[in-house]
Amino acid sequence: MAIPDLFASAGDGPDPAASLRPLAVRMRPRSLEQVRGQSDVLKTGSPLRRLIEGSGGRAGPVSAILWGPPGTGKTTLAHLVASSAGREFVELSAVTAGVKDVRAAMDQAERSRSLYGRQTVLFLDEIHRFTKAQQDALLPGVENRQVVLVAATTENPSFSVIAPLLSRSVLITLTSLSDTDIGEVVDAALAAPEGLDSAYDLDGDARDHLVRISGGDARRALTALEAAAGVADDVRGVRGEDTPTTITLAHVEQAMSRAAVRYDRSGDQHYDVASALIKSMRGSDVDAALHYLARMLEAGEDPRFIARRIVIAASEDVGMADPTALQTAVAALHAVAQIGMPEARIILAQAVVHNALAPKSNAAYRGIDAAIADIRAGKGGAVPTHLRGTGYAGAARLGHGEGYVYAHDEPDAVAAQQYLPDDLVGRTDYYQPTDRGFEARLQTRWAWLRERLGRSSS
Numbered sequence: 066m067a068i069p070d071l072f073a074s075a076g077d078g079p080d081p082a083a084s085l086r087p088l089a090v091r092m093r094p095r096s097l098e099q100v101r102g103q104s105d106v107l108k109t110g111s112p113l114r115r116l117i118e119g120s121g122g123r124a125g126p127v128s129a130i131l132w133g134p135p136g137t138g139k140t141t142l143a144h145l146v147a148s149s150a151g152r153e154f155v156e157l158s159a160v161t162a163g164v165k166d167v168r169a170a171m172d173q174a175e176r177s178r179s180l181y182g183r184q185t186v187l188f189l190d191e192i193h194r195f196t197k198a199q200q201d202a203l204l205p206g207v208e209n210r211q212v213v214l215v216a217a218t219t220e221n222p223s224f225s226v227i228a229p230l231l232s233r234s235v236l237i238t239l240t241s242l243s244d245t246d247i248g249e250v251v252d253a254a255l256a257a258p259e260g261l262d263s264a265y266d267l268d269g270d271a272r273d274h275l276v277r278i279s280g281g282d283a284r285r286a287l288t289a290l291e292a293a294a295g296v297a298d299d300v301r302g303v304r305g306e307d308t309p310t311t312i313t314l315a316h317v318e319q320a321m322s323r324a325a326v327r328y329d330r331s332g333d334q335h336y337d338v339a340s341a342l343i344k345s346m347r348g349s350d351v352d353a354a355l356h357y358l359a360r361m362l363e364a365g366e367d368p369r370f371i372a373r374r375i376v377i378a379a380s381e382d383v384g385m386a387d388p389t390a391l392q393t394a395v396a397a398l399h400a401v402a403q404i405g406m407p408e409a410r411i412i413l414a415q416a417v418v419h420n421a422l423a424p425k426s427n428a429a430y431r432g433i434d435a436a437i438a439d440i441r442a443g444k445g446g447a448v449p450t451h452l453r454g455t456g457y458a459g460a461a462r463l464g465h466g467e468g469y470v471y472a473h474d475e476p477d478a479v480a481a482q483q484y485l486p487d488d489l490v491g492r493t494d495y496y497q498p499t500d501r502g503f504e505a506r507l508q509t510r511w512a513w514l515r516e517r518l519g520r521s522s523s
Contacts, residue, residue, distance in 0.1 A: 088291040089284045091259045092250070093141050099253075100145075101246040101283065103138055103239055112235045116213070117145045119152075126184070128207050128214035130192070130222050130231070133239025136282030139217035140190065142239075146215050147186040153177050155187050155212075159194035164202045171206040178211065185212045192216040193225035200227045207233050241281025248276050250283045251290055264309055265294050271314040278321060292320035335366070339374055342417070346375075347382040351421035358410075358417050368409045372398040375416045386426035386502030393419045424502030432496035439489065446486040479517050491520070 094100045097107065097117060106113050116126050129146075131139040147154035155170045174185035192200070206212045207230065214234065218225060222236055242250070254260040255267055267275075271293070279286035296316045338357055345353035361371055372394070379394035397416035401409040439445060455466035470480035483490060498504045498511050 087288065088254060088260060089287040092254050092257065092287055093144070094138075097145065100138060100141065101250050102242040103142075106237050106239065113142065113146075113237050116215075117142070126210075126213045128212075128234040129216070130226060130234045130236050131215065131217045131239060132222050132236060133219070134241050134282065135219060136279075136284035136286075137239040137241060138283070139239060140188075143186070143188040143215040143217060146213070147188065152213070153183050153185040155185060157187065157189050159189060159191040159199070162189075164199050167199065167202045167206075171211055174206065174212045187212040187214050189214065189216045191218065193218045193220035193222075197227055200230055204229055204233070242279075242283055243281070244276050247279050247281065247283060247286050248272065251275055251286055254287055254290060261290075261294060265297065266309045266311045268311060268313050271312050271317045274314055274317050278317075289317065289321045293317040296320045338364075339370075342371075343374060343378050343382075346378050346417060346420040347425065349421055349425065351418055354417050354421045355414060358413060362406070362410050362413070368401045368406055368413060369398070371413055372401045372416070375413065375420060378420050379416075381430045382425055382427060383420055383423045384426040384429045385504040385507060386499065387419075387423035388503060390419050390423045424504075426499045426501055426504045428496055428498055428504065435495045439492075444488055446488045448486065449483050451482065452484065477517070479514065481518050484518075 097114070100107065105111075107117075108114065112127060113129060116129060119126075131142060133139060143156075144154075146152075153174070155173065157166055157170065170185075170187055174187065177183045177185050187206070189195075189203075203214060207214050216226070216234070222231060251267070251272060255265060256263055267290075275286055275289055275293070278289060290312075293312050293316045294310070296319050297310045297312045300316065301310050338360055342354060342357035342361065345357055358371065362368065376391070376394040376398050379390040383390040394416050397412045400412045404412065450464050451467060451469040453463075453465040454460060460466065468482075470482050472478050472480040474480075485492075494515075496511075498507045500508065
């Protein structure tokens with residue numbers, strides 16, 4: 066028998082349409098005991114648990130912003146908050162709602178509070194899609210506790226939610242479910258009457274694959290399970306009522322030809338995965354670097370963006386330890402722009418592998434930053450007179466270029482003369498080559514040049 070809707074009254078009886086709802090909706094937890102994962106934010110005495118349990122006290126309930134990846138229980142927890150203590154529940158989606166809808170919800174909440182003494186929970190899904198003006202419209206109701214706001218977002222609230230709203234709410238960070246949690250969700254769905262009602266058996270390797278492709282997302286796991294059950298039914302055909310259908314790994318793979326990549330090109334994960342790609346190349350882990358490259362490409366990331374990051378990494382992290390890495394990266398940048406996907410993946414992979422396997426040096430990067438720091442600190446006086454330009458009238462009269470030694474006139478093409486401004490002569494070296502890769506071969510020449518120029522090496 067189908068479980069009644071979460072907010073249906075006790076006398077409503079079974080919902081005949083329940084079997085038409087997605088498995089993920091039918092399996093939504095109806096109580097705290099059914100919630101998998103999130104033990105840290107649901108421990109006794111936590112703000113979220115107090116909000117769900119309707120704990121009393123003089124402080125009263127506080128609004129909450131639930132931040133976490135998809136499929137971690139944000140909507141479920143909001144429903145549990147609403148179902149406690151006889152609260153009214155209003156649900157809006159930032160995708161479709163506007164300021165008018167927010168104000169209407171506030172008016173309704175005020176009537177419920179004034180006439181019936183009932184508190185209203187306003188659940189706002191995807192709050193990061195609201196503009197600043199739309200979020201501003203929430204402030205009076207939250208400030209005066211006309212509503213208890215429970216907002217859900219997959220984006221970092223520090224960037225996507227206005228500061229006044231953040232300061233009036235508690236931020237609750239949800240995490241992806243563990244493999245154990247996902248496995249329990251799948252097992253419960255197989256057995257529960259509101260789920261698949263023991264009509265299917267799930268092979269162990271198929272279960273492992275479901276857990277793996279879910280990526281900590283319970284909704285994705287249940288969607289994949291439901292799709293795989295449909296494939297198993299199609300393959301088997303008519304079956305007896307008392308004979309469970311076995312869902313195999315092949316059924317799961319056919320149902321989900323590939324796992325949907327968790328990646329939002331306009332949000333946190335855009336930057337997190339790009340950062341992981343760069344740091345994996347810097348750390349010389351070629352397999353990790355290729356993983357993050359594949360993740361970005363499969364999510365539809367612009368290959369030109371990836372190519373630009375590889376060019377930067379080739380100079381910042383490889384530098385003169387292997388100057389050819391920059392050549393490879395720049396060539397990849399131009400090739401990707403001309404060729405496009407899917408062939409561009411091969412070019413990007415070559416550049417990533419080159420960067421990851423190359424010896425590393427950030428000496429040039431540190432050198433320019435040190436020089437910039439001195440400039441910003443006010444160091445660096447006038448250009449020495451003998452180095453100043455002479456290609457304009459009056460330069461000779463000012464003494465510009467007087468005493469300059471043309472390097473190519475010297476036997477070794479190195480002219481020993483002052484190049485730095487007076488206040489920087491004798492300062493610590495900006496560029497200091499490492500002993501890695503090609504740069505190690507530069508050390509001998511670097512030391513010789515400093516001696517030839519009359520600058521002692523530090």
